[in-house]
Amino acid sequence: NADNLAIGIFGLEDGIPYWVTSDIAEVDIDGDLIETTIANINHDVFSSFTVHENRVLSSCQDINQNCLLIIEDRSAQGRGFIAPQLLEGLVGHWNFDEGAGMTVADLSGTGNDGTLYRLQEDDWVTNSTGSAIDYDGDKGYVNVLHDESLMFDGPFSVSLWVKLTTDPLSYKNGQPNWVPQFVSKSSWGADFRVRFWTGGKIAFATYGLSNSSLTTKNQVLFQDKYVHVVAVWDGVSKLIYIDGEENARFDGVTGQLAHLDHNLGIGANRFGSESFLGLIDNVRIYNRALTPQEVGLLYDIEFVE
Structure with missing residues (x-):
């Protein structure tokens, strides 16, 4: 349920997180697939994110970019922390x-x-x-x-x-x-x-x-x-x-x-x-x-x- 999903992007500088954005332009649900397009960000660094079962399938354009995707399922009051580059391999x-x-x-x-x-x-x-x-x-x-x-x-x-x-x-x-x-x-x-x-x-x-x-x-x-x-x-x-x-x-x-x-x-x-x-x-x-x-x-x- 998109109403129960909150997504935000953090950056990391010297290991310290800082906000890049917390705005979501669009959330589309097609079966189990949730596609999110993040608004108000530098699109030279970030593109859209595809999240499936709390896993990021496509994320930062630069795989070496230190970014964190924060997924919060408000209905379950749970929060998952995902670093896209840590999914490679x-x-x-x-x-x-x-x-x-x-x-x-x-x-x-x-x-x-x-x-x-x-x-x-x-x-x-x-x-x-x-x-x-x-x-x-x-x-x-x-x-x-x-x-x-x-x-x-x-x-x-x-x-x-x-x-x-x-x-x-x-x-x-x-x-x-x-x-x-x-x-x-x-x-x-x-x-x-x-x-x-x-x-x-x-x-x-x-x-x-x-x-x-x-x-x-x-x-x-x-x-x-x-x-x-x-x-x-x-x-x-x-x-x-x-x-x-x-x-x-x-x-x-x-x-x-x-x-x-x-x-x-x-x-x-x-x-x-x-x-x-x-x-x-x-x-x-x-x-x-x-x-x-x-x-x-x-x-x-x-x-x-």
């Missing part, structure tokens, strides 16, 4: 805002929906942005079936929010598994995984590349605190960003990821082993390398507590 996006049920929808448009395995209805919890899964460390995970869109011969990025519900320094084998997986496409030496590492660190493992595992420089995980993690392979370097800032980097990496037709696990590997104890939210996977500016923008618009 998105092949998996699970925001866990279902809050119930046994399925986690993939919002990227590639159809990589996930299914809860060894998890229950009461494992859903609420947070400041909606909801998340509270993993119990007992082989529960979200299972995403294998798809070629999640196999990468070149650069890729993984983004997620994670919160431990126990002291990271007390992790040891079986209590729960001391190297639990956050996001894992890996098994038997193929593909990739982002996981916990001893001492409250995070590891980014890639199999087939000359650098198989990169870990953060210091402890970045603490009990009962959300942390934003982005792991990037840009074709030359492997990087880990924590809360929008680069933490670890390894340059001169060569090779290509090894592949096997394995499912993707969120919260454990595809067997349910190396399972995680804590919360995971807003997982994204890209078939390209996110830039430092995009990582910072993701941290700002997805901030959760």
